[in-house]
Amino acid sequence: MYFRQLPHAHSGAFCYLLADPCAQEAVVIDPHPDQADLVLAILQERDLRLIHVLRTHLHDDHEPCGALCDFTGATRIAGPGSSDTKACIVTHGDTLVFGCEVVRVLSTPGHTPDAVSYLWRDRLFSGDALHPDGCPAPLTTTDPGQWYDSVTRRLFLLPDETLVFPGHASAGRTVSTIAEERRRNPAFGATSRDGFITDTLARTAIPRDF
Numbered sequence: 001m002y003f004r005q006l007p008h009a010h011s012g013a014f015c016y017l018l019a020d021p022c023a024q025e026a027v028v029i030d031p032h033p034d035q036a037d038l039v040l041a042i043l044q045e046r047d048l049r050l051i052h053v054l055r056t057h058l059h060d061d062h063e064p065c066g067a068l069c070d071f072t073g074a075t076r077i078a079g080p081g082s083s084d085t086k087a088c089i090v091t092h093g094d095t096l097v098f099g100c101e102v103v104r105v106l107s108t109p110g111h112t113p114d115a116v117s118y119l120w121r122d123r124l125f126s127g128d129a130l131h132p133d134g135c136p137a138p139l140t141t142t143d144p145g146q147w148y149d150s151v152t153r154r155l156f157l158l159p160d161e162t163l164v165f166p167g168h169a170s171a172g173r174t175v176s177t178i179a180e181e182r183r184r185n186p187a188f189g190a191t192s193r194d195g196f197i198t199d200t201l202a203r204t205a206i207p208r209d210f
Contacts, residue, residue, distance in 0.1 A: 002046065005165065005174065008032040012168050016125055019048050020099025027052040027098050029118060029125050030167060036068045050074040051098045056127025056167060057115040058083050079116035106154055110147020123163045130155055131166045132173035135187040137203060144200035151188045
């Protein structure tokens with residue numbers, strides 16, 4: 001297998017490239033449009049063909065990265081209710097294949113209505129559903145109860161050793177495990193559902209610059 005975590009310098013967001021070198025097929029998760037040239041360079045260097053561009057979620061400051069798909073012929077993948085009208089919509093339990101590798105779709109709405117996470121081998125790509133030791137700022141479309149349930153009733157049921165690769169670094173951390181987050185995450189592991197809802201609604205009401 002081949003795996004790269006690619007940070008975007010300006011936004012701090014992470015893009016992930018997964019590949020089956022034997023079959024020469026790859027998928028990319030949450031690429032920023034500015035990273036298209038980098039992704040293409042890695043594909044060329046490794047002699048890989050891009051099969052899918054996976055999005056964990058989209059909101060106002062995100063772009064669907066259609067140019068990368070147009071250039072490679074890759075299929076855009078997004079969750080139910082995505083604003084990307086050209087994407088192929090996946091739902092919970094769907095699987096995506098590249099070479100001999102399989103990515104499983106986990107529906108994790110809450111931070112955004114269309115949010116999904118992707119499970120590949122022992123690695124979870126959680127987007128903005130779950131960050132190491134916390135969670136991102138809520139949006140006006142955030143449903144806090146749904147968000148809490150997605151994390152605690154779906155992601156936290158994964159095996160302890162599952163590696164959590166988030167959409168952004170949190171307190172400098174770029175990876176965690178389900179066991180760590182279940183035990184010590186202050187937003188989900190160390191508070192009640194009602195407490196999370198109350199705190200999230202209060203944070204949503206605070207004006208922010210996006």
